[in-house]
Amino acid sequence: MSTETPETHDFNKGRSRTLEKADIFDYAKDPVNKAMTVEEKLKCFTDMVRIRKFEQAALQSYQKGKMGGFLHLYIGQEATAIGTTSVLGDNDHIITAYRDHGHALAVGMEMNECMAELFGKYTGCSKGKGGSMHYFDPEKGFWGGHGIVAGQTPLGAGLAFALKYKGIKGCAICYLGDGAINQGVFHESLNLASLWDIPVIYVIENNGYSMGTSQQRSSAFPEAGLAARANSYKINFDTVHGENLYEVRAKTNIAVQRAYEECRPSVLEIFTYRYYGHSIADANHQRYRTKEEIRHYQENKDPINVWEQILIEEGHLNVDKVKEIDKAAKEEAKAAIKFADESPFPPPQEMLSDVYHSVDNPGTHTNEGEIFFNDQLPF
Amino acid sequence: MSTETPETHDFNKGRSRTLEKADIFDYAKDPVNKAMTVEEKLKCFTDMVRIRKFEQAALQSYQKGKMGGFLHLYIGQEATAIGTTSVLGDNDHIITAYRDHGHALAVGMEMNECMAELFGKYTGCSKGKGGSMHYFDPEKGFWGGHGIVAGQTPLGAGLAFALKYKGIKGCAICYLGDGAINQGVFHESLNLASLWDIPVIYVIENNGYSMGTSQQRSSAFPEAGLAARANSYKINFDTVHGENLYEVRAKTNIAVQRAYEECRPSVLEIFTYRYYGHSIADANHQRYRTKEEIRHYQENKDPINVWEQILIEEGHLNVDKVKEIDKAAKEEAKAAIKFADESPFPPPQEMLSDVYHSVDNPGTHTNEGEIFFNDQLPF
Amino acid sequence: MAIITYRQALKDALAEEIERDENVFIMGEEVAQYNGAYKVTEGLWKRFGDKRVVDAPISEAGFIGLGIGASFLGLRPVIEMMFFSFVYVAWDQAVNNASTVRYMSGGKVNCPIVIRGPANGGTNVGATHSHTPENMIANFPGLKVVCPATPADVKGLMKSSIRDNDPVFFMESTLLYGNEGEVPEDEDYLIPLGKADIKREGSDITLIAHGGCVLTALKAAEKLKKDNNVDCEVVDLRSIRPLDKATILKSVKKTNRVLLIEENKPFCGIGAQISHMIQREAFDYLDAPVHRISSVDSPAIYSPPIEKIQVPDARLVMREVRNILQIKA
């Protein structure tokens, strides 16, 4: 169960500095969790299952040659996306890196548009233009999906800056990986966020590795914890057991309230784990980590299992209900594959739309002249 | 005198967190200072005076229209360049930003070549190609003179990396300003330096302002001190009263020994002050700081005065000797102006040399074809 | 119409747009309390306060990225680069994020940001500070690039740029800031992006330039008229992307001879693109190959008298025009 402190055989000794014992019952008693309805609790469960089934289906489709490029699976980390977004309100926004399917589904994007995007179809959330790494749904407060490591970190500060500028009580969560913290632009963003009191929350999803590199090999002073880099900027930070949805919610909520009430940034480091390789191309991920390590996480710290146990203990879930939810998610994913498969590819001319607002909305700009410089077109 | 703790009316309250009382007699007793010969002590004095006279002469020449572009004066900060470099050995290297005249003279570059560079002359240290911000003298271990704020910080790590790679016991000092610490690349450099045990010493010359911006307005958590950002990377750091040459030497020497013996980086924050504006273009520098503040530093914390007092108390210097040193430095600067004035400009064809090693050294590379793409040349 | 400087015209445009649209704000190093390194924003902080005129720490990647993110939610940041050379430390944010986000989101995200500042050599600040990256920026589909030469143009184009819903890189020149000219006072004085301006009509040869080189071309044209009775047509591109192909081709078809003048380094500079375009689309109208003057192909040299000739000057333009027209000097 999830209550134990991280064992010494954890993948990353650097991060196993003593955390206070994570007591699920304590976090369950946190007001933000106590206020949860049964419906909400089940929705969290369902949504975590949906992420997993969506990605399992996507993986199968990839293996059948239905898509190209990268596919970075989120499986194992589901409680982070679901837990953090489940405490957000209508004026809050999120932005993340390329491992973005979980966040997309968490904010309510449909499996259909997400799967179609992977298939490169016109019905995809980005019309097939962005692909796996570049999902977007601004209407649901989801600003991508960004391929360059840490490239989203100042953008996240910018979203939060805009809220403050407009006098809107809200916040932006910007997710990044443990490897991303070594990019300079993240530090520039932290400095700006603190200096200017920007209501941004950086969530470091520490899954132990950046591709094949553990924190000890990429980050000086890993034993302090990665979130501790916030110290230099007088930003509040905390560490979170990512397998425990109650804990994720409780600690995210503290940061959200800090953003709302004090307009101050926060950094959360959420300990989590990815079961698959870095991406579909990372076939040899057992070179840098052991089977035992993977099994340890799957058996002891699986976010869906942990939440399932909690809800069973609380009497809101039983084995049959779990099966039902599983089955529904699987079918939803299957339907999404069918949808994606049957959708058309974008017409070739689509290559040249969505490049400029002024081109797509003639008459709304004072623009003339040539904007594209094709000597000839392939279509 | 320099022994007092920074007063509260210091320009920057953020940096006035309590420093231990700087006791000059303690630092005087530091082995590295006790080992100084009278000659060495006088040389430090003379060299500080030389920097000041050189720059005063340069300023006058600038006002007479003898040069163009920027001129960032170092006056007020002399003990940093002289103190830090005076403890270095033959295998050590330095690199700095655009405020580089002091460092250049400190490592032994001649006034003539330095002045000629300002005049854009062919006899300048960079043949008139670099200008004020871009002095170089690799033979003296001086690797520039860099115009982009913090751009030199990974280069400094690279110099030290090369020493370690080659098995040479040495270090590199990389100077940067208080404004430069907010550039991401500095943080990347700190992480690499610590992670890989690189013998680099970052010296933050904290003169209170980056152009017209104080630390409170540019750096989150200034009350922790800027050097404290080293904490995140488990790098040893210290703060230094920059007006006291003994203290600068003693604390630099600790960092140097750490580099030699442990191959570990250090960060030093040296409190100092520039008397002139940010550059020659910064005519309104009294908009962001008061006359009183400037006078306070000049009267109480002038590095040359402080050192003069010490040497007089130690019996190595007297008023006549000071006058003599002053006069010699003035004359040296005057001669440098004459030298610069009488030197030729580079011939126009020089525009195209020193771009590529392969062009300047035909036969040493396997290169063919066109490397320059001028449709026509102005000469 | 008032006679004001390029700097003043720019400032007026900024002030008017700040006044007009509460989403417009200016951000950059020393833009507020210091009044701007080149005084473009002088007085704006006093007038509009901290919210609309924001001093940023030296972290260009951070605050450009922040501006891009803020623009997603409808703000219209105008970011000052103290020198355009400094955009290189923020290159990924400026070109990769700003140019791709609309596309990768299938049109769901807009990025109405203006990044502005001087991009010129010739001021003896050395190689690190003298870059002219308009060619590189215009290489990115998704970005717009504007390079005004006169006070009137800088005003009308800045106002259009701020109101534009795409990312605009607005490239000025420290050497132009002090120049004076007539500028319309109309608060809706908008010059369309992508519209070139024929700054001088002529029939013997077309000189095409942008930014400071327009003035160099005009100076050479006057002198050529006087000395050689040559009538140069001077086309001021004003905007690099969009580009006014029609005006360029029309002029070339009239004069049948072209000299491109730019401060860009030659390899893949703006002139290369325009040269290709002209020979491709007006091949049969050309009486001579397209000629081109750029900065000398080396890093910017410091030495003041040498840098003077490293960038295009009127003398060189005249020499080259005579060369093309086969006139003995």
Add this chain to the structure above:
Amino acid sequence: MAIITYRQALKDALAEEIERDENVFIMGEEVAQYNGAYKVTEGLWKRFGDKRVVDAPISEAGFIGLGIGASFLGLRPVIEMMFFSFVYVAWDQAVNNASTVRYMSGGKVNCPIVIRGPANGGTNVGATHSHTPENMIANFPGLKVVCPATPADVKGLMKSSIRDNDPVFFMESTLLYGNEGEVPEDEDYLIPLGKADIKREGSDITLIAHGGCVLTALKAAEKLKKDNNVDCEVVDLRSIRPLDKATILKSVKKTNRVLLIEENKPFCGIGAQISHMIQREAFDYLDAPVHRISSVDSPAIYSPPIEKIQVPDARLVMREVRNILQIKA
């Protein structure tokens, strides 16, 4: 001569130069223990150890800058960009520091660094990951740019690049890594930078390309021979800067017709520069304007079948050749 892959040839070049010169080392993300994201460095860490094959954290500006600084003291770093697109986060270090330091020091400082990695689209990784910045890099005097297309070339050019005393940007393609070809085993097999290679002789038209587009051109040339009995000459530039102007002009003067093929985005792409140069220096030899094929002028699209035609393909090359030669398809 052995038949090996492009990847293997590259690896052999790296291994031989590491062996030959103790100052050579490789640094980059996942290059050591992981064997390289694209397996170019596979086995090198095991063979040469931590000192010579260095895994770096994700901080490209930091470790490229570090490599540049280390090169000042005589080391010869070979820095891997996992994708060349990632050089944008290190742009100031890579282009500003590397290109200016020799000049600004009056020739006192050298920077013998190689920055290498794949720079290509066509692999469905989206706009952020598909940049081809060879044009921008070659814009900087002080830098060299090499773009090899074949296993033999990648070996000979990498060895020359590592031994070169100037900064070399060595741009590969993930789509070429698996291609096989004959490669000389000579440990001093050096191909000069700046020497183009005529990969196919022909008399009707000159196709000029670099990198992956060379293979596209060759494929189109074979098909055109078969279908239309057209003899295309295919010039593989191999190196962008230095550039083999003599070979280009010689071929153009022979065939009198040119088609440039590149994966660059069109505005100020490599083709623009070469087109300008050709019309400028061989104007009277041209029977038709210089034609050009580039990637379609939009950010790289993800959708696999659409991205396939966004980058130049043989079909389009054939269409354009027929168009130039006025052959009906």
